[in-house]
Amino acid sequence: MTVAAALDQIRAIVGPSGILTDAADMAPYLSEWRGRFKGNSPAVVRPASTEEVAAVVKICAEAGIPIVPQGGNTSLVGGSIPYEEGREIVLSLSRMNRIRDIDTLNYTMTVEAGVVLTSIQEAAADADRLFPLSLGAEGTAQIGGLISTNAGGINVLRYGNTRDLVLGLEVVLADGRVWDGMRRLRKNNTGYDLKNLFVGAEGTLGIVTAAVLKLFPRPRQSITAFVAVPSPAAAIELLARLRAASGDAVSAFELMSRRCLDFAMKHVAGTIDPLSEPSPWYVLTELTAGTRSDAFQETVETALGEAFEAELATDATLAQSDAQAKQLWFIREAIVEAQKFEGGSIKNDVSIPVSRVAEFIELAEAAVAVACPGIRPTPFGHVGDGNIHFNLSQPEGADTKAYLDRWDEICHVVNEVIFKLDGSISAEHGVGRFKKDEMPVIKGPVEFDMLRAIKATLDPKGLLNPGKMLP
Numbered sequence: 201m202t203v204a205a206a207l208d209q210i211r212a213i214v215g216p217s218g219i220l221t222d223a224a225d226m227a228p229y230l231s232e233w234r235g236r237f238k239g240n241s242p243a244v245v246r247p248a249s250t251e252e253v254a255a256v257v258k259i260c261a262e263a264g265i266p267i268v269p270q271g272g273n274t275s276l277v278g279g280s281i282p283y284e285e286g287r288e289i290v291l292s293l294s295r296m297n298r299i300r301d302i303d304t305l306n307y308t309m310t311v312e313a314g315v316v317l318t319s320i321q322e323a324a325a326d327a328d329r330l331f332p333l334s335l336g337a338e339g340t341a342q343i344g345g346l347i348s349t350n351a352g353g354i355n356v357l358r359y360g361n362t363r364d365l366v367l368g369l370e371v372v373l374a375d376g377r378v379w380d381g382m383r384r385l386r387k388n389n390t391g392y393d394l395k396n397l398f399v400g401a402e403g404t405l406g407i408v409t410a411a412v413l414k415l416f417p418r419p420r421q422s423i424t425a426f427v428a429v430p431s432p433a434a435a436i437e438l439l440a441r442l443r444a445a446s447g448d449a450v451s452a453f454e455l456m457s458r459r460c461l462d463f464a465m466k467h468v469a470g471t472i473d474p475l476s477e478p479s480p481w482y483v484l485t486e487l488t489a490g491t492r493s494d495a496f497q498e499t500v501e502t503a504l505g506e507a508f509e510a511e512l513a514t515d516a517t518l519a520q521s522d523a524q525a526k527q528l529w530f531i532r533e534a535i536v537e538a539q540k541f542e543g544g545s546i547k548n549d550v551s552i553p554v555s556r557v558a559e560f561i562e563l564a565e566a567a568v569a570v571a572c573p574g575i576r577p578t579p580f581g582h583v584g585d586g587n588i589h590f591n592l593s594q595p596e597g598a599d600t601k602a603y604l605d606r607w608d609e610i611c612h613v614v615n616e617v618i619f620k621l622d623g624s625i626s627a628e629h630g631v632g633r634f635k636k637d638e639m640p641v642i643k644g645p646v647e648f649d650m651l652r653a654i655k656a657t658l659d660p661k662g663l664l665n666p667g668k669m670l671p
Contacts, residue, residue, distance in 0.1 A: 203263065203594050205263075213255045213490040214256065215250070218245065226243075229241070229292060232275055232278060232280070235627065236278065238282050240282065241282045241288055245292070246292045246295050250372065253293075258376025260289065266666050267291050269664070271314065272341040278668075279348075279349065293314040293407075296312040296314040299312075299320070299323050302327050308414060308415060309323065309413045309415055311410065312376050313342060313407075313410060313411070316340065317333060319333075325599050332416060345407045347369070347398070347399055347408050351628055357450060357582070357584035363400065367386065367413070368384060369381045369382065369412075371406040374406065382411075383412065397654065402665060404664050404665060405664065413512070419489060420489065420491050421488065421489045424484070425500070425516055426475065427483045428475055428515040430479070431558065432455060434511075435558075436555065436557055436583070439453050445502070449487045454484040454582060456481070456482050456531075457579055463539060466536050466541075471531055472527065474527075476518075479514060480631065484531065487500055542593045544603040546604070546610050546611065547625055549625070551623050557583055560618070564613075564618075567614070572606065573595070577593075578592070578593055592610060615638070
């Protein structure tokens with residue numbers, strides 16, 4: 201079957217509004233927002249139901265046409281972009297955007313893959329429940345893509361990664377069959393946990409079309425604090441103390457350097473320095489409780505007071521209103537936006553054992569300074585779960601293209617430190633095409649063979665998101 205004949209059959213299934221072939225219409229689906237990857241495709245297919253997805257996949261399997269599944273296209277590693285040769289079709293799940301069910305007594309929500317994360321958060325809140333996954337791209341990212349990349353975000357410390365928030369999945373397999381794993385059970389010991397094969401698989405094993413998600417009670421009290429700390433080591437000790445004092449009520453614990461704050465204040469309007477004196481490092485933390493109590497506030501204030509006495513913190517401010525809390529969180533959000541105004545930025549999504557985060561930052565900053573004198577590290581991120589975004593802005597006055605041409609070289613320097621400390625080069629962004637060549641080194645021969653065996657079993661023709669995750 202020719203590609204043209206296959207597209208005619210697909211058009212008959214999804215209708216005229218379900219397939220795009222005009223270059224201008226396809227353009228938003230063919231490049232990622234940072235501009236590092238731009239591909240080509242004969243068509244962008246937009247099915248509106250699981251049945252349509254299954255029919256499209258079956259046609260592609262028969263015709264030998266590769267498929268790139270795509271959600272909100274917020275990938276940072278090229279995982280949702282086709283290659284330049286233009287052989288693959290893009291299969292967008294964006295039209296599958298229904299919330300099928302909310303079960304408040306079972307604390308579950310059943311959603312289709314194209315539902316945007318903010319819509320899930322709002323629907324949960326309307327039902328007096330919480331869906332805790334939260335990240336910078338939540339207004340665009342779709343749950344199917346978040347599941348397929350096992351997304352993290354700011355609340356992993358308390359609630360876990362996306363993997364921990366999924367009870368059941370519906371998946372279209374490489375041959376067009378549909379696996380119905382939409383179970384709403386918290387206990388089910390009847391064989392292999394198949395859903396976890398697809399969580400974090402980046403669409404290389406199957407296409408997630410729907411999911412059963414866990415919900416939680418909505419917090420009734422939230423305390424947000426912005427704390428000046430002398431070092432990352434002090435931040436880690438402060439985290440341990442707050443977790444112990446609060447009964448593990450810390451939902452988020454973000455670390456940022458002074459350079460991060462300076463960049464944000466310089467380039468993003470509305471960013472403020474909430475403290476009177478500068479500090480080399482800061483922590484933004486949020487603690488939540490199920491009931492409103494003066495005792496909870498006192499517990500947090502006492503723990504911070506003890507941190508001052510132990511010289512783990514030098515200053516702090518606690519938000520006195522929701523508006524003030526949002527202003528403090530705006531600082532964290534502005535850091536990401538601000539970096540692009542400082543020229544080229546080489547980005548590393550690092551996971552390190554929490555106890556070794558401070559050591560990583562010290563060793564990695566020293567290593568990149570030797571490799572590229574004048575380089576400006578801007579480490580920040582979810583230190584509470586060991587995830588540091590170790591981003592590296594170019595030296596002042598450097599040629600941006602020449603600097604970015606050294607991306608692989610500089611990342612290799614950082615990776616050597618990561619491996620030394622038993623870390624991972626991908627904490628929450630995935631592997632995609634950007635980091636796939638590192639996989640044999642990271643995993644070792646036995647684990648890598650296992651990964652390839654799983655891929656060969658579930659996608660024997662290699663048509664699902666080829667060239668991603670595994671080289």
